[in-house]
Amino acid sequence: MSFVSPGSAIDQEAQLPPERELEADAAAKVVGRSPTRLAMARFRRDKLSMVSFTIVVIYVVGAILAPFLVKFGVLDPYGPHQSLLDPALGGIPKSHWGISLHHPLGVEPGAGRDVLSRLWYGITFSLMIAISATLVAMVVGTVLGIIAGFSRGVVDTLISRLVDLTLSFPQTLMLLALSSTGVALFAKALPGNQAAALPNAVYVILVLGLFGWPGMARLIRGQVLTIREREFIDAARVLGASNGRIYFKEILPNLWAPVLVQFTLVMPLYISAEAALSFLGVGIPPPTPTLGNVLTDSINYSTGDFFFFLFPALLIAIVVLSFNLLGDGLRDALDPKGDR
Template structure:
């Protein structure tokens, strides 16, 4: 009788999940990816940064098409909108803001500021994205090899990282700019003043001095991943080094690589602006955020709107990428507190 009563009580106990009988979907656990997405979506600041970054990328992609359609006009001079008596400053208030020129016009030339800034997003994104992808690819491969192989290979890559980091990157870039851009002009179609050789040189230098940081981060992650059971199983099954590197190790590094990507992009956007200020990089009339900002510095007091527009845009983009990287790091690693 006692056994029968206990069986009846166990049969009448309510389901703690509250799910109907046979509904297994509500009882199923969530994958780590879905949990990370849920944590990221609950972070309002990171979501705002994600929207800003998405709008930046969309604007950069759409700019060349808008230029071809005639919606944007970053090169046409409108000198009738400037006042020679005041040193070429725009006529009207706030840098010549009007319905035709919502952000005003450029001093001396009268070119539309909105068109130049919008079109400059494309070249700044292309430079930053290309340099970031090259840095991550080179750094990830060398970091995986160093962390997994160890021994003299790890020591050799480590010394190469130390040697690269010991060079003053900005000084080397300035010293080799003439030779490097001319070399790129010989390899790529274009001349010394065309945007392609100049942009390729900036990408090359940024990637050359950017991969060591990525390699160090990935090496530290690989030292942990290589001790897991699935790697030991692959080694016992006779997997080749190539399979171990790119089939077993690399798929488990997507989270730190994603965070590194979102934190490297703003650094290279700022670097492009700084290099343009030093007259290294894409030259006018082709606009980038950097050379538009460089042109506006001379008018920081006389035409504050012209100076404020590219500076504020660079600040917003860099801060948004950094906040996005912080949000991704917190979402992918819940033990890390902001």
């Protein structure tokens, strides 16, 4: 008569068949992930989006560091280097377009200022204008879009007609027509108006932002028309939540994905718009550098000093393309049902 210890019996009962063990191991490897982590994983798998994201990060970090580099003398966007220019050629740099170890991108014809310093410092002002104008457009468009989509009725009709009215105005012509009056008004109202760049910057930001919100409002309104029918909105109404709480506590947190994507798509538009406005004489006046007015100054020397024209044009093209590709990548990552 064999004797089986209780411990060994328990061990035999605890053993699972091989199939069950494989199933248990597979179940243990499955880890739940939130929608945000899933979106980040999809975004990281997109090589082109990651390259664009890296370029955008470098651009933003460079814009933040530029004022400090100017303060400590690393960059010199205003200092002339007349000794590197040839007066006989109309102020064109003497040799190799002024490119040297101290001036990696050369110097400006006529003024002799370092091109690298002006482009790097100009990134700061261009980014400031683009971000500020985009924030104005996003805030106005998001608030009016939420109100229109949730309220419907007369309020929705009035906001929709306001969108149509705003879109009917030619933005560029309005900006040119109101430039002298608007800049003079801000020059009187703003403190420290001795800085000529500040009134122009505020004017460009407000005009771009206040004429750029209708597209955002239409996008948000369409999203809110769907969200307002969800169960958590009905629950908030039953609990007696005010419209303001429903707008900003219930609806707005569910709109961060389209707002983020739209932000990255609108930003490059305003970077290009700043360059175009500088060409038309409405942007930031020199000698304050922006990508737009550096490119405008280079057009007069596009034949005599081609690299002076090439560097700002190439930088603007790379930055705008990177923001656009980043926006497309975010849209694909946040909307897995969309066609890639």
